[in-house]
Amino acid sequence: MSDTSSSTSIAPSWAKLTIALGSGITFYSFYEYFSSGGAVSGSALGFVYGLPILLLGLALQYAELPPAPLETSNEMKEKREYLATDVQKKMIKDVTRYRYGSQAHLEQVWKALGLISRGQPSRPVLKQVVERIEKNSGRYELCLLLYAVNSQVSIWEQKLEKMNRFFGPNIVCSIQPVQDDQFWLVLTSLKDASSMSGRGK
Structure with missing residues (x-):
């Protein structure tokens, strides 16, 4: 990706x-x-x-939960500082460190969004995190590759508006299916890319 x-x-x-x-x-x-x-x-x-x-x-x-693999670069880290929202930065810190007592990364987030029901044995597994810049808009995107057993993509798509409010402001979420039970959750920052280009003047 x-x-x-x-x-x-x-x-x-x-x-x-x-x-x-x-x-x-x-x-x-x-x-x-x-x-x-x-x-x-x-x-x-x-x-x-x-x-x-x-x-x-x-x-x-x-009880240890290892950090999720992060695909990034020095250039992307620099752009993150000016294009990513505070929520995106916090999410990266949370999922790229060891956690203790949690079954999955962002478990409380999925519960708050109603994506984990009471008594549900499985949790969405965060397989990979990718930082990228959208080619057309130049906006920063945080992409989460999720593996959710027996969880239909349509259920997540129904929560997109709620995700926008939950992760916002200045965030638009989208779903990109990969295969059965696996998809990308893309969090796109709406912060103006000119805030970074202005630094080079």
């Missing part, structure tokens, strides 16, 4: 960091314990803190 390069979130995984810290403390404590012939030493504190930290990291990893 775009010629730009792929990018991933630079935000760290707290689960991986916690596991690494807990593992390091625990293994070092084992080393100290056996190298001292089993004598009680500071290694005892390592066990006290290391194992709980390790278990916390494993729990975080279980």
Whole structure:
């Protein structure tokens, strides 16, 4: 959908960091314990803190939702600053970082829009995020590739006006079907492209 390069979130995984810290403390404590012939030493504190930290990291990893792949470029990031709305910028930050305790990215958004019913087991899965500039209008577009099992595209199309109000102001949403259960949700910014061209004067 775009010629730009792929990018991933630079935000760290707290689960991986916690596991690494807990593992390091625990293994070092084992080393100290056996190298001292089993004598009680500071290694005892390592066990006290290391194992709980390790278990916390494993729990975080279980509840971890990885960031969605972002297709962008340095040029697109620059244009984002002046052409994207605050809502679009916030969405990119939200979906390109690790989340904990959520089944899917933007889960609360879909609930607020009435796209997830009570007791519905599956959630729309965000497969990819693409930033692009619409060729004819020069407007910034944030494109979300969604996989929604047993969710008809027509249901999402019926919510477009509500999406415009929800993500607005200065946003127009559209749906571009890809295949069964998969489609692009395109959020087009209505911010004037001249706001950026004026910077080069």
